[in-house]
Amino acid sequence: MARPYMNKIARRQMLLDTASGIVDEYGWNTLSMISLAEHGGVSRQLVYQNFDSINTLTEQTASYMFEELYTETQDILRKHSDDIVVAITKAQHVLFSFPEGRVQALWALLADNTSHNTPFSAVSRRYRKLISDLYTPMISRTMNIDTQHAGQVAWLLMMSFWGGQQLIHDKTISKTKSLELIQWYIERLVAGCKASKA
Template sequence: MSRRPARPRPDKPKRAYLHRDLRRQTLLDVAAGIVEREGWGALSMSALAERGGTSRQLVYQHFPSLEKLLADTAWHIFNDTMQGTQASVSAHPSNLTEAAKSAEAVTLDLPVGRADALWQLIAGTASDAPELETIRRGLRELISGIWAPLTRSELGVSAADAKAYAWMMVMAFWGMRQLVRDGELTRARGLRLFNDLIGRLQPARQKNRG
């Protein structure tokens, strides 16, 4: 009795090949999406592999630890905002009020999920993971470092005080953004109040320079 010829098995669809750098960028986009939709606590190696349609082994090739994944995702989310802020300060190197006004739209125009992810990092509410606490402190140093030189020249204070003032100003801005997000202030009123707050630093500048 003759055997029927075996039917050829259909080939499994091959995963599209991506250059290593492009694959890493794609994974970071996926990781950012997870955080922006579900919060920092939802990001893990397994979640990234599942949502990215790849294996955990490949995820570990790009991010050898959860700490590295969190840090790189934080930078990926924050990078555009940082560049916009740096551009605002560079455009107004001797006017804190105008630099602040220029930087406002950088954050207020972010998608809600991305801005929320940044706020959670800055405010320390992302999660209780020690990795994120380290990242939070690093972001604070970076952000306050952008504003500190201008703050120091405007207020005539020490370098240490300038960094403190800069961070307080940043937190005041994010507080305004949260009030706008929650509907307690209109965007126009929030901006007016925040700009008025920054403008009140002018007498202090004049006093320190007098």
């Protein structure tokens, strides 16, 4: 039976959905032009028409997977710009709403520590900066620190955020406990900053 016709945009969407599904289930190392063709039920030629190399495929799949998390986090920070504890707690709830495979794939992307010369590490650094930049203004304002320092603190906070998710994955703590701990951690960090400035 022939596949129904898809226009270029719908076909690309289908390929990115399929690529994301591969990464969610098997990890980044299994994503390839061949695996995408096989899982998508399309020819390799069609895959190459949409992605000229594995680097392009990896980068665009990462962008596709990251976009929802980024957009929802951005919206939360805009709505709760005056309360860093509420903002980060709500952002963690967004992460909890994702399937486990997606969470692990995003964690692998953000926590990549391979050679700086690989395309994957370049994508990883770009998204680490995007996330840090999201939180930097709020941290700078809340903790009364300069932008550079706030950007560094932002990433340290995000590592705590994702570390809590890893503890959940390892079944060391519950989601509820993770939320309690991150809230406790941020409250004390903010209080310490305010005390040191007094």
